[in-house]
Amino acid sequence: MQYADPETLKILLVDDEPKIVNGLERNIGMMEADWEIEVAYSGAEGLEMLARESFDVIVSDLRMPEMNGAQFLEKAKVSAPATLRFILTGYADQDLMVRATGVAHRYLIKPCDSREVIDAIRQVYESRSLMLDSDIIRFVTETNELHINNQPLQDLLELTNDTDCDTDDVANMIESQPTVHASILHVSNSAFFGAGGQIETMREALHILGLEFVSSLASFELARREMNLPPHLHAMAGTVLKHCVETSQFALQMKPLIENPQFLSTLSSLSLLHDLGKLVFLMRQGDDYARLWKESAEQNVPLWKMEREAYGCDHAGIGAYLFALWGLPEALVQGVAWHHQPTKAMKDRLCPVSLLHMANYGAHKTREQSAYCSGELDAELAQRFSLSPDFHNELKRQSA
Numbered sequence: 001m002q003y004a005d006p007e008t009l010k011i012l013l014v015d016d017e018p019k020i021v022n023g024l025e026r027n028i029g030m031m032e033a034d035w036e037i038e039v040a041y042s043g044a045e046g047l048e049m050l051a052r053e054s055f056d057v058i059v060s061d062l063r064m065p066e067m068n069g070a071q072f073l074e075k076a077k078v079s080a081p082a083t084l085r086f087i088l089t090g091y092a093d094q095d096l097m098v099r100a101t102g103v104a105h106r107y108l109i110k111p112c113d114s115r116e117v118i119d120a121i122r123q124v125y126e127s128r129s130l131m132l133d134s135d136i137i138r139f140v141t142e143t144n145e146l147h148i149n150n151q152p153l154q155d156l157l158e159l160t161n162d163t164d165c166d167t168d169d170v171a172n173m174i175e176s177q178p179t180v181h182a183s184i185l186h187v188s189n190s191a192f193f194g195a196g197g198q199i200e201t202m203r204e205a206l207h208i209l210g211l212e213f214v215s216s217l218a219s220f221e222l223a224r225r226e227m228n229l230p231p232h233l234h235a236m237a238g239t240v241l242k243h244c245v246e247t248s249q250f251a252l253q254m255k256p257l258i259e260n261p262q263f264l265s266t267l268s269s270l271s272l273l274h275d276l277g278k279l280v281f282l283m284r285q286g287d288d289y290a291r292l293w294k295e296s297a298e299q300n301v302p303l304w305k306m307e308r309e310a311y312g313c314d315h316a317g318i319g320a321y322l323f324a325l326w327g328l329p330e331a332l333v334q335g336v337a338w339h340h341q342p343t344k345a346m347k348d349r350l351c352p353v354s355l356l357h358m359a360n361y362g363a364h365k366t367r368e369q370s371a372y373c374s375g376e377l378d379a380e381l382a383q384r385f386s387l388s389p390d391f392h393n394e395l396k397r398q399s400a
């Protein structure tokens, strides 16, 4: 399957209000001269167009008479499964929005100008072009089980993207999700944070761990909870989560190496999210993926390399693409994409991508036994920053 070049995309805009949709068409057309933009004034008309020609992206209004945006996208998902589905929605449309769960890849909140629509589309396509293989897109776009537009997750992301958001808003949101709440309290009470058994409330957790860290942990938890896995695969998903938490803990030990304080919080989030792509494999490939874990350990070949051989893509690419779809910041998308091959995205100094690679390596190395082979310290990175393969133990000694 061939995927389009982001410079020449074909977009279908669907809205019953001619003034809005014609305005979008005109403005997007002016800003992106090489994009081909078609307009439909109803869901039925949109479906006719999809039957006749193929599009890269659909941007549909949610509130429309007769066939609403959720019903339209549901049908569009069947007739054009590889097309990205964006939905335009207002805050007043909460009831309808719930029905759009599972059919839209991404929500755009109205009022939303042409620039925002373009940026959202470009962000997804730019991350696509970073990935090696179009199989990634097939994997993620067709993974229905992982509700990437899961309502609480979307709410949380919107909340934390809002510059006015405060700790109380996030605490309230998380407290409405008991399992997420429980797992955040669990992590924040882990001995590592020096607060063993003392944190009782979400507000205290946010105070100690920071907003960014807690929201990433909550995102991870919400995504994991949405999965429908048999019990033995759930245990594997738990192993992935545990490894991510351990990576974030190791990342904190690397504090002395980190010059820019902003990098530390980016790194905390990245650590928690970096291996989420493994969960997509678990859902899509199930026992076949479990077998690959075993083989990776037996043959001592890094899991991501085996994934590429078996499925044509790896969990780093899948995770990055998923996060681009969710609208997460570019630094997170890039970090996840290249966490096994940091030199492909590395800057001169230690940046979040290379720091994540080191934290991931350190977290794997400090575990006695791993369910799969965990990969090596990138040789070029090690040489450039004079890192010994034993740097994780040196760090430990320094912080002791």
Ligand SMILES: [Fe+2]
Residues within 6 Å of the ligand: 274, 275, 304, 315, 316, 339, 340
């Ligand atoms: Fe990984």
Ligand SMILES: [Fe+2]
Residues within 6 Å of the ligand: 243, 247, 274, 275, 360
């Ligand atoms: Fe990892």
